[in-house]
Amino acid sequence: LxxxxxxxxxxxxxxxxxxxVLQNHKPCSISKERKSSNKRALTIPKPRYLEQLxxxxxxxxxxxxxxxxxxxxxKLQPYREIFEFFIxxxxxxxxxxxxxxxxxxxxLAHQRERIRALEPLKATVSAVxxxxxxxxxxxxxxxxxxxxxxxxxxxxxxxxxxKMKEEKSSLxxxxxxxxxxxAEEYLRYLNEHHARKLxxxxxxxxxxxxLGLTPHQVQGRExxxxxxxxxxxxxxxxARQDLTKAQVELNRxxxxxxxxxxxxxxxxxxxxxxxxxxxxxxxxxDFDQLHKEYDLLLELHRxxxxxxxxxxxxxxxxxxxxxxxxxxxxxxxxxxxxADRWSSLAEGKSSDELVDVLxxxxxxxxxxxxxxxxxxxxxxxxxVYLRYEGxxxxxxxxxxxxxxxxxxxxxxxIALEQQMGKRSSLPEFFLCxxxxxxxxxxxxxxxxxxxxxxRIFQSNYVMSSFYNILTxxxxxxxxxxxxxxxxxxxxxxxxxxxxNTGSLTSEQFRQEAKLYTPVSPHSMAxxxxxxxxxxxxxxxxxxxxxxxxxxxxxxxxxRALFDEDEEGNVEPFVAMLRNQYGNEKQEYLRELxxxxxxxxEVNVDDLKTALCAIDPDIDDQTLDIYxxxxxxxxxxxxxxxxLPVETALERLMAGDVRRVGPSPKEESKxxxxxx
Numbered sequence: 001l002x003x004x005x006x007x008x009x010x011x012x013x014x015x016x017x018x019x020x021v022l023q024n025h026k027p028c029s030i031s032k033e034r035k036s037s038n039k040r041a042l043t044i045p046k047p048r049y050l051e052q053l054x055x056x057x058x059x060x061x062x063x064x065x066x067x068x069x070x071x072x073x074x075k076l077q078p079y080r081e082i083f084e085f086f087i088x089x090x091x092x093x094x095x096x097x098x099x100x101x102x103x104x105x106x107x108l109a110h111q112r113e114r115i116r117a118l119e120p121l122k123a124t125v126s127a128v129x130x131x132x133x134x135x136x137x138x139x140x141x142x143x144x145x146x147x148x149x150x151x152x153x154x155x156x157x158x159x160x161x162x163k164m165k166e167e168k169s170s171l172x173x174x175x176x177x178x179x180x181x182x183a184e185e186y187l188r189y190l191n192e193h194h195a196r197k198l199x200x201x202x203x204x205x206x207x208x209x210x211l212g213l214t215p216h217q218v219q220g221r222e223x224x225x226x227x228x229x230x231x232x233x234x235x236x237x238x239a240r241q242d243l244t245k246a247q248v249e250l251n252r253x254x255x256x257x258x259x260x261x262x263x264x265x266x267x268x269x270x271x272x273x274x275x276x277x278x279x280x281x282x283x284x285x286d287f288d289q290l291h292k293e294y295d296l297l298l299e300l301h302r303x304x305x306x307x308x309x310x311x312x313x314x315x316x317x318x319x320x321x322x323x324x325x326x327x328x329x330x331x332x333x334x335x336x337x338x339a340d341r342w343s344s345l346a347e348g349k350s351s352d353e354l355v356d357v358l359x360x361x362x363x364x365x366x367x368x369x370x371x372x373x374x375x376x377x378x379x380x381x382x383x384v385y386l387r388y389e390g391x392x393x394x395x396x397x398x399x400x401x402x403x404x405x406x407x408x409x410x411x412x413x414i415a416l417e418q419q420m421g422k423r424s425s426l427p428e429f430f431l432c433x434x435x436x437x438x439x440x441x442x443x444x445x446x447x448x449x450x451x452x453x454x455r456i457f458q459s460n461y462v463m464s465s466f467y468n469i470l471t472x473x474x475x476x477x478x479x480x481x482x483x484x485x486x487x488x489x490x491x492x493x494x495x496x497x498x499x500n501t502g503s504l505t506s507e508q509f510r511q512e513a514k515l516y517t518p519v520s521p522h523s524m525a526x527x528x529x530x531x532x533x534x535x536x537x538x539x540x541x542x543x544x545x546x547x548x549x550x551x552x553x554x555x556x557x558x559r560a561l562f563d564e565d566e567e568g569n570v571e572p573f574v575a576m577l578r579n580q581y582g583n584e585k586q587e588y589l590r591e592l593x594x595x596x597x598x599x600x601e602v603n604v605d606d607l608k609t610a611l612c613a614i615d616p617d618i619d620d621q622t623l624d625i626y627x628x629x630x631x632x633x634x635x636x637x638x639x640x641x642x643l644p645v646e647t648a649l650e651r652l653m654a655g656d657v658r659r660v661g662p663s664p665k666e667e668s669k670x671x672x673x674x675x
Contacts, residue, residue: 049089053082053085053086056078056082057078057079057082060077060078060081061075061078064078083097083101084101087101302594356458356459357459359456360456360457360458360459363456363457364456364457367394367396367452367453367456368396370394371393371394372391372392372393372394373391373392373393373394373448373449373452374391374392375388375389375390375391375392375444375448376388377389383427383470383471384427384428384431385427385430385431385434385447385451385470386444386447386448386451388444388448392444392445392448393445394445394448394449394452395445395446395449396449397449397450397453399453399457399460399463399567400566400567402450402453402454402457402463403460403462403463403566403567403568404566405446405450406450406454406462406463406466406568407462407568409429409430409433409466410466412433413426413429413433416429423476426469426470426476427470430447430470431443431447434446434447451467451470454466454467454470455467460567460568460569461568461569461570461575461578462568463568465479472654473654474654475629475654475655475656477655477656478654478655478656480656481656481658482577482578482581485577485581486562486574486577489577490559490562493558497558502557502558502559503557503558532659532661532662532663533580533584537580537584540576540580541573541576541577541580544571544572544573544575544576545558545561545573561573561574562574581658584658584659585653585657585658586653588614588615588657588658588659589649589652589653589657591614591663592610592611592614592649592652593645593649595610595613595614596610596645599645600644600645601642601643601644601645602642602643602644602645602648603642603643604627604631607627607630607648608623608627611623611626613664614663614664615659615660615661615663616661616664617660617661617662618660618661619660622660626652626655626657629651629652629654629655629657630643630648630651630652631643631648632651
């Protein structure tokens, strides 16, 4: 089509050279005028610009050398130029045609890149195809040799079969000849047998004639003799057959039953064996029991020897440095509050504990006299809650104030951890708490004042536990574990109180707590909460729970056993629980140290073996936790070098370590007592 001057397309078709087109033709329809014979034809000439383009294309194509390798690329270039001329002349459709041309160019470039990328693959495919063809030919060659061998073997086997058939035919012929020979020999021997009979008859007849016997008598004697010979021959034959059968049966029985004993002897031996086996089992059981008792006695002897050595060492130390017992009553004059306060402080305490009381009182006086504290500095080795340079004001807090603050710190920290779902660092939280409550400027004053009070009042559980966790001497898990134990015991006691009065009868407290079958509700609650405690530990808790009872009282308020005063001091019952917790951990670690023997260093496998030996019921998760505490690494990093035994025990002592199942030693004692 040719573009007219007015911007419309011309009606000249591309194929109109030398042809005609019909006027008034409607597409997709057949007019009646077309059927008529009066058709008008019009010859339309080809546009001039089209002729110029075709001429240019023919010249360019004729000038190309189509023998080259890239002849198709060269041939495409004239068509590309013609299309560019075409685009430049049609201004209205130039953007669309340019976009079409560019898309084709991009597609051609993409196809060239793919062809160029596939060229190495074509060479690789050709090489692989050639290699596979060679392998196939080699396999065919090998199979051809094998087939030839098999064919040769087949031919040899066929020849062998033919040969065997020939031998079979020959043997059959020989058998036929032998049968014929045997028949002839049989006839010959039969004739000789008959001839002998005739000869014997003639000889008997001649002998009878010589003796003068009648023919009838001779015949009778011959019949009797003939019958006797036949019977004897038959009997002899049967006897020989029976003898052969008996001999065969005898040989078979000798072969089958040569190693068999009589049933009577077997039953007698079996009875003796059963008696001996029963006796052996009884003796083995007695031996095992004696062995357990021996091991127990050996362990007791070892512990007794250790206690003897420690007592002897302590005795020598006391003898070396013994001094006269001090008169503690003199301290009442120096203690604020006088003799009454000193009596309450010194009640039931040993000399060592009285020394701690005096140190606390002295430290309290010194702390009250101090107006400022000297800052520890800002080094990295200084805890975050003590990083300050210069003087810090002493807030002069009372014991009640410090205990109240520490309890509030625990409450907020536990609430935050429950909200976040993970454990936070106590030193950092302690500092953040003080900054949030008292401001950044006064936080260090409160921090130093609280820290110094905690350092002095070590007899107060709230202060000492917070101080040990804050300084890293004890893990925080130990604090939460003790609180959980006390909470569980409260639940068990409440469960035994069916009437929900908060009290249990003293008679129930007086009943004896047995090790595995408790009879009183209170001791039953103790056993449910602490199933691994010994009888004496249960009895100590029972005694501590009824220390305030008078003879006339019949009820005890078990809820009051868990009360605390303003300074955090608890009742003797809870104090006994915490004391037993520490003693049981020390005993557990002493058993571990004893199981490790004389080792100075221990690796992971040896420590696991020792823990499983002293606590057989320990599970894998708890075992991994204890190993992580000892080596201070995660579960995936426990395979490391050895660790000093004392270091491992110190780290375990600082963590929440306790027995999972009953001690093997306690089980042995129970079995011995039951036996």
